[in-house]
Amino acid sequence: MKSSANSLHKFMSSESSPSTPSAPSAVWAIFNREFAGYFRTPLAYVFLAVFNAFAISLAFFVGNIYEAGVANLDRFFLYHPWLWAFLAPAAGARLWAEERRQGTIELLLTWPISVWQVAVGKFLAAWLFLATALFITLPIAFTIGYLGDPDVGVIVSGYLGSLLCAGACLGIASIASALTRNQVIAFVTGFLACFLLVLIGYGVFDEFIGGLFSRTIIEEVRRLGLWRNLEPFTLGLIDLRPVAYFLTLSFGGLGLSTIIIERR
Amino acid sequence: MTLIEVKNLKKSYGSIHAVRGISFSVERGEVVGFLGPNGAGKSTTMKLIAGHLRADHGAAIVAGFDVSAHPIEAKTHLGYSPEGAPAYSEMTVREFLRFAADLRNLPNPSERVKKTLELCRLNEVAHQTVDTLSKGYRMRLGFAQAVIHDPEVLILDEPTDGLDPNQKFEVRRILKEMASRKAVIVSTHILEEIDELCTRVIVIAHGEVRCDESKEKFLQRGADLNEVFRKLTA
Numbered sequence A: 001m002k003s004s005a006n007s008l009h010k011f012m013s014s015e016s017s018p019s020t021p022s023a024p025s026a027v028w029a030i031f032n033r034e035f036a037g038y039f040r041t042p043l044a045y046v047f048l049a050v051f052n053a054f055a056i057s058l059a060f061f062v063g064n065i066y067e068a069g070v071a072n073l074d075r076f077f078l079y080h081p082w083l084w085a086f087l088a089p090a091a092g093a094r095l096w097a098e099e100r101r102q103g104t105i106e107l108l109l110t111w112p113i114s115v116w117q118v119a120v121g122k123f124l125a126a127w128l129f130l131a132t133a134l135f136i137t138l139p140i141a142f143t144i145g146y147l148g149d150p151d152v153g154v155i156v157s158g159y160l161g162s163l164l165c166a167g168a169c170l171g172i173a174s175i176a177s178a179l180t181r182n183q184v185i186a187f188v189t190g191f192l193a194c195f196l197l198v199l200i201g202y203g204v205f206d207e208f209i210g211g212l213f214s215r216t217i218i219e220e221v222r223r224l225g226l227w228r229n230l231e232p233f234t235l236g237l238i239d240l241r242p243v244a245y246f247l248t249l250s251f252g253g254l255g256l257s258t259i260i261i262e263r264r
Numbered sequence B: 001m002t003l004i005e006v007k008n009l010k011k012s013y014g015s016i017h018a019v020r021g022i023s024f025s026v027e028r029g030e031v032v033g034f035l036g037p038n039g040a041g042k043s044t045t046m047k048l049i050a051g052h053l054r055a056d057h058g059a060a061i062v063a064g065f066d067v068s069a070h071p072i073e074a075k076t077h078l079g080y081s082p083e084g085a086p087a088y089s090e091m092t093v094r095e096f097l098r099f100a101a102d103l104r105n106l107p108n109p110s111e112r113v114k115k116t117l118e119l120c121r122l123n124e125v126a127h128q129t130v131d132t133l134s135k136g137y138r139m140r141l142g143f144a145q146a147v148i149h150d151p152e153v154l155i156l157d158e159p160t161d162g163l164d165p166n167q168k169f170e171v172r173r174i175l176k177e178m179a180s181r182k183a184v185i186v187s188t189h190i191l192e193e194i195d196e197l198c199t200r201v202i203v204i205a206h207g208e209v210r211c212d213e214s215k216e217k218f219l220q221r222g223a224d225l226n227e228v229f230r231k232l233t234a
Helices: A002-014 A023-038 A043-062 A080-092 A094-102 A115-135 A138-147 A152-178 A183-201 A206-210 A215-222 A226-234 A240-262 B042-050 B071-076 B093-103 B109-119 B135-147 B165-179 B191-197 B215-219 B225-233
Strands: B002-013 B016-027 B031-035 B057-062 B078-081 B153-157 B183-188 B200-205 B208-214
Touching: A023 A115, A023 B093, A043 A080, A043 A115, A043 A138, A080 A094, A080 A115, A080 A152, A080 A183, A080 A226, A094 A115, A094 A152, A094 A183, A094 A240, A115 A152, A115 A240, A138 A152, A152 A183, A152 A226, A152 A240, A183 A215, A183 A226, A206 A215, A226 A240, B002 B042, B002 B183, B016 B042, B016 B057, B016 B183, B016 B200, B016 B208, B031 B042, B031 B191, B042 B057, B042 B078, B042 B153, B042 B183, B057 B071, B071 B078, B078 B135, B093 B109, B093 B135, B109 B135, B135 B153, B135 B165, B165 B183, B165 B191, B183 B191, B191 B215, B191 B225, B200 B215, B200 B225, B208 B215, B208 B225
Parallel strands: B031 B183, B031 B200, B078 B153, B153 B183
Antiparallel strands: B002 B016, B002 B057, B200 B208
């Protein structure tokens, strides 16, 4: 024992004193651990399977994409806000809640890294995981390409919009996860918030807020719906406003969750 | 050389005053035993020094860096093992230590992990996932992540809690080997540990320092340490 302790001392003394970690390497280390973490449990594969099963069957059986006889994917993307509203909080619930439950948050907060480095690494890993789920649906695009002559640019912009929509739901989910140590509560809270954003776009609350606000305000509120902002992408339009909307929710959620953790 | 300086630290949780103005300093080569009943403010004080919690008032300075003004620099010189030695349950021991080494941006990380596994006698469980470890190994892993960068300041919250006598002996022995080059704070419930491990004793009760003296002086307070403890913390 003594010799091993001495050898460690010798080894460590021969090295330079501990250096302050660089921001990218810390973010990279967190990102790697988090992304690999998704695939350490069978849950990740269940998630990927559920997302694909729902994405494809909603497009075919509810959206009747095949019977429509038009070579585009807007009936496929139409259901993505619903899917992300449910599945982004499912994937994002563990972000902070799990760290709190296991007590490992105490390590993260006492290692020489900043909370935002942890938050960015975690967020990007979760986003890439959602992107993987989306990527696996590509055969539907190839099928449409095989059956008809779709505009590839429109399909690409549809996928981009869906990815941004996933990031927005993940931003909301990360706030919910930062607020509790219970993953179930994090999931339910995140889901309800995202679900609200889906419903707003369909004017579900028009009657309710109609009594309180003017017509213009109702229209502005409806513009905050997820589908309202995803729709232009599925038509091949990449407008500044929807891009700003999705990125504000993504990075706003990321920022707010960082502040919540910092102010513990 | 003073490596830990705590100046009038205060911390409240709502209406509960967990730490009510604690001050002390620790020199290189000292092993300070934190004694006190449950809920006395030991863990909170350690968390404040380690930068996990923010103090409402006062300052903690680690290796010359104020923990709240220069957290990254202070934490670079600090090794901290929280109570219960938390670790990522799905990672293997080796992966977990490698993660700690990467986050600390240590030069030659695989060599560091190898040496730390040797030092803490974790080699035989290196490929096991954390959730399959016995309590003894789990505590040693918590210790391992705290010393992987050979820090000048070491803060250990109940590192021998729940260990059998052999495992306790092992942890104390590793700690003694390193202690001369570091400033160490160890919290414990075990009064006998003071004699074996520490050079100094700080007794904390109701969020205040009740006694801060050398081990020798503390041991002279009475033959029955339990009685001494009860009187000091009443």
